[in-house]
Amino acid sequence: MSCSNLFHEQTARQRIASLVDPGSFTEFLPPPARVMSPYLPQLDIPVSFDDGIVIGRAKLGGTPLYLAAQVGQFVGGAVGEVHGAKLTGIIKASARDSIPCVFIAESGGVRLHEGSSGEIAISEAMRAVFECRAKRVPTIAVIGADIGAYGGMGILSTCCDFRIMTEHGRLGISGPIVIEKWMGKQAYDSSNRALVWKTSGGKTKFLLGDADLLADDDAASVGAAIKKLLSKSAPLTIKSVKARQQELEKRLKTFGKTTDPDAIWKVLGIKNVAEASLATATEFTALAKRK
């Protein structure tokens, strides 16, 4: 017997290889093209052939899709100029060709070394996501790595039609250390891993409705979740935005003063928190019974 590779431990290229139909992936701007950051060498930081993001076209269960996967190990998956242009490009290609777009996020946000180019790239990518959504072309963010999706990538992920998370994934704007720095260790202890995952991890985000599907920590489970969503899209209308706003106001009212994340789980229908913490994605989804 042998276990499967854990999705959260795989590299971007391994994730793509284990997700898509065998042999179906064609990479755009592959390593030999050497489209790399012009800024990092000036700072004496090593460069990478793909600038920390792998993009291309593939099929999943026969359905064509455009795919991007961030390399979290490379400067924390941070979005620089080249990285951001590749990301924006693949989303724009989705809008142009009406082919679903899936990005596997693993990023702490923009690459501060490259000035505002990362910020600009994120806003361009957001614009591209909204182009897709206006055309009802599905956009899906997969968040299944410990680095999670924070800062600009957190925002971009929430702009998509759907988010798939695993219990390892984390989603937020400010990272735990930043929150601790501004709010104090009393309010938020970033070294308390259980607290961090209970507030920003996949299971909590799924309970709150910020993640649409919870997958197990392996490519097969993530792939199955993507397949479920590939033919769907979530309408983006004034009505849907207002409904979302109301939902968030209600959440703030219900939980604004709650200090114990377990209490949130309980209010959201989890009776046995310890058991649910260890539950698989399928078991947890059954326990949550939301909607």
Add this chain to the structure above:
Amino acid sequence: MEKFVKAFPSKPLTWPRGKQWALAGVVGSGNLEVLFERNPKTTDQMDCHVESSIPGYKDSWLAALGDFASNYPVGGTKVTIHDQGADPIVVTFRLRQAYDHLLKKTT
């Protein structure tokens, strides 16, 4: 940053049909990425281009690369490495993985 270029003698590699390159590893702390490409100028040496974020270990780099070139037939390749402080064993590991990717349909 330490950069150097060095060629090592090696038996010719029989290039698999359809493969032009292979990559292994990622650039991250204690890790490296290595790219194998065709080098049409030669058949009996491995041309190495190394960029390492940690200077001062050229001796062990040369020994590890030289051993690899003598243990595997990789003549006719251009090998480019972006390193962020990988141990020699990780160098050997990644070279071997990239070599396997090149020969097999692994990724």
Add this chain to the structure above:
Amino acid sequence: MSPAPKDTRRRNKAERMRRVGKLASGKFVSAKSVPEVLKLIIETGDILCLEGDNQKQADFLANQLATLTKKDLRDIHLVMSCLTLPAHIELFKKGLISQVDFCYAGPQGQAVAQLLADGKFPLGAIHTYNEIYARYYVDLTPRVALIAAVQADRQGNLYLAANTEDTPAIVEPTAFSDGIVFAQVNEIVDKLPRIDIPADQVDLIVEAPYPMHLTALFTRDPAAITDVQILMAMIALRGIYQKYEVQSLNHGVGFNTAAIELLLPTYGEQLGLKGKICKYWMVNPLPTMIPAIESGWVEGVFSVGGEVGMERYTAARSDIFYTGRDGSFHSNRAMGQLAGHYGVDMFIGATLQIDVNGNSSTVSKKRITGFGGAPNMGCQPMGRRHPTKAWLQAGAESNPGPGSIPGRKLVVQLAETFQSGRVPTFVEELDAQDPAIKKALHGVAPVMIYGDDVTHVVTEEGIANLMACRTIEERRAAIRGVAGYTPVGLKRKRSETRELRSRGIIQLPEDLGVSPSDVSRSLLAAQDIKGLVRWSGGLYDPPAQFVDW
């Protein structure tokens, strides 16, 4: 002229206890009276044993002792296992100690090196555990022992729970030589779950205001196991475990051996080794053993200490672990060390530094850690007489002469060629050979395991079988042959390595059927702490710092 009286110790003890007088109600003293009690029971020149084990610490008593000054306490000969707490160091800074004999100074290794350099560390010797326990019965018998227990009952019986560790080894020589045994307990109860130390051997008890210090020392998160460690584990399993069919063993506590434990139910199963190897263990209840235990590999485990979070699991697996009548886990360091010395066929553990002769050490110029228990197990037990297959096979390979023992224990050093920060593990000369360190240790370099005792060195490059080497030159060439790209390894001669390889003295991964491309973390039966909890059926309660859910 009448002969000198031979019961002075007994009368002296009575005198000390009389001085305590009304500060004690029966055996019980209050927490706030402890500094005063310590002043009354300890005399100038005493041999004082302070219980400081690998994991548990009599920290309340240590902290109270450290509040005393030279006016209260002088010329103390301190004997203890582990110098672990800041309070231990404080005793030296205050100049209360005239001699110290100990085993290990893990977290205080740097402080000890500094005290030595400042001339404030009057060292007798650094010991192994059983060595110091032995001397408690010979020339280091404590007059006063300050110990730690979990609970006491009203009669003064003590309950030690999972972490018995050193307590019996300290209490017996003290109690049976008219010394004073003073215990701190977490709480006083009406009825103990079981009695580990009888009241008869205990003189004074205090309910400490805080529970004793207890470290989760042996929890290794599988998520931190690297590909290189998995490669080495595969090499070791094929080249040593399988080759010698090792049935009884002791594992170190590093990530290298954790990788081996987690490969048993996967890679080991594929090799068809279940039931053939790794049945009897002398090891702490390591969480990374859970998958192998649950898969039916393990017949029994005896431990020198407990491990935080393993209480419910060990209690529920009483066929495997030693448990008391109350059903809970039991350990004993002295007996465990004895089992590890005589009872098992292999010791395997990681090390920080190995020299070209095969000597290893964890000491550096800035950090003096000492030995602990590894040398008791990482050595040839010359008194062993019972044969096993592994022992005889290793003995035959080491080519014994007519005057030597026919078998040999496998003593295996796992060593990645580099430590973190590109520090080479293999060196021409150990830091432990530094003249200043040797001088402080009365001329003896603090070698953890001697090259003559080591049978195999395993690195990511392969295995060097040192016991099969016929000369010291051959041994050095074998070590260089697996030392990779360290300065020691770069000096190898290809022709020598080839010759040793042809004789099987050096085995490369491919000689063992191990390929780096087979290495994958997916081979680990559990890839993170949560995986271990799932294997345990929810019986393992990992300490908070390991929980991210």
